[in-house]
Amino acid sequence: MIRAIDFHKAYESTVAVAGLSFAVLPGQVFGLVGPNGAGKTTTLRALSGLVPATRGRLEIAGLDVEQHPIAIKQQTAYVPDDPQLFDDLTVGQHMDFFASVYRVADAETKTHQLLQTFDLIEKVDQRANALSRGMRQKLAVCCGYLYSPQAILLDEPMTGLDPPGIRNLLESVRQRAADGAAIMISSHLLAMIESVCTHVLVLDRGRSKFCGPIDTFKSQFESAGAPASLEQAFFAATSGELSAGASL
Numbered sequence: 001m002i003r004a005i006d007f008h009k010a011y012e013s014t015v016a017v018a019g020l021s022f023a024v025l026p027g028q029v030f031g032l033v034g035p036n037g038a039g040k041t042t043t044l045r046a047l048s049g050l051v052p053a054t055r056g057r058l059e060i061a062g063l064d065v066e067q068h069p070i071a072i073k074q075q076t077a078y079v080p081d082d083p084q085l086f087d088d089l090t091v092g093q094h095m096d097f098f099a100s101v102y103r104v105a106d107a108e109t110k111t112h113q114l115l116q117t118f119d120l121i122e123k124v125d126q127r128a129n130a131l132s133r134g135m136r137q138k139l140a141v142c143c144g145y146l147y148s149p150q151a152i153l154l155d156e157p158m159t160g161l162d163p164p165g166i167r168n169l170l171e172s173v174r175q176r177a178a179d180g181a182a183i184m185i186s187s188h189l190l191a192m193i194e195s196v197c198t199h200v201l202v203l204d205r206g207r208s209k210f211c212g213p214i215d216t217f218k219s220q221f222e223s224a225g226a227p228a229s230l231e232q233a234f235f236a237a238t239s240g241e242l243s244a245g246a247s248l
């Protein structure tokens with residue numbers, strides 16, 4: 001489970017997140033959406049232990065993120081929007097490294113399956129600094145999936161992926177959730193979020209505008225008598241022009 005309780009984060013004079021509370025249960029996929037600067041990356045970075053909360057509590061699998069940094073890392077995969085890879089290591093060496101650090105059983109088979117799924121098998125001996133942006137993104141996802149984390153945090157994971165890559169990623173998210181992972185995906189690609197997420201957390205200027213099942217969110221904003229699309233509901237919720245329960 002991924003949990004935030006009254007999470008606040010301020011960077012000097014900027015309040016990035018103010019009083020956020022939510023829980024992502026095993027099997028749930030939360031879409032984290034909001035305008036630029038809403039606090040999405042800050043939330044994911046704090047959950048992964050990369051930045052400390054100013055106030056409140058963050059938990060992964062019941063453990064406080066700041067008090068149990070090592071245990072948290074073993075349970076969590078965080079894939080940022082600009083994956084930091086080891087430029088001089090090959091694709092295969094990255095997988096070996098993660099397998100060794102996380103003591104992954106049957107690593108060879110899992111590595112092969114992941115590289116096959118994400119179309120990187122032919123690049124196994126290529127160095128990271130010679131990979132395209134999309135390939136780097138895929139390799140970061142493969143490294144994160146290798147140790148079967150309970151919590152998966154993906155920041156803008158579709159950016160730079162080709163259409164088969166996006167399809168494979170979304171399918172892998174569904175599969176990981178079915179296997180019991182709690183997953184959060186930050187993205188501006190609302191149609192894709194809609195196709196994969198069970199829940200949505202709408203952030204705006206650091207505050208939650210909505211948190212709950214995606215169907216509930218859409219049904220709050222009707223369009224010609226039918227539930228709105230996620231995109232329509234998003235614009236209505238973040239424009240300030242309409243409140244929940246209104247017709248578009």
Ligand SMILES: Nc1ncnc2c1ncn2[C@@H]1O[C@H](COP(=O)(O)OP(=O)(O)OP(=O)(O)O)[C@@H](O)[C@H]1O
Pocket residue numbers: 011012014015016034035036037038039040041042043
């Ligand atoms: N290291 C930092 N120092 C100071 N302010 C920061 C820092 N990181 C983020 N911020 C500020 O915190 C706020 C939230 O930023 P964040 O990156 O979390 O937003 P976001 O929702 O991920 O945005 P985007 O959709 O553009 O990626 C913004 O006002 C941003 O300028």
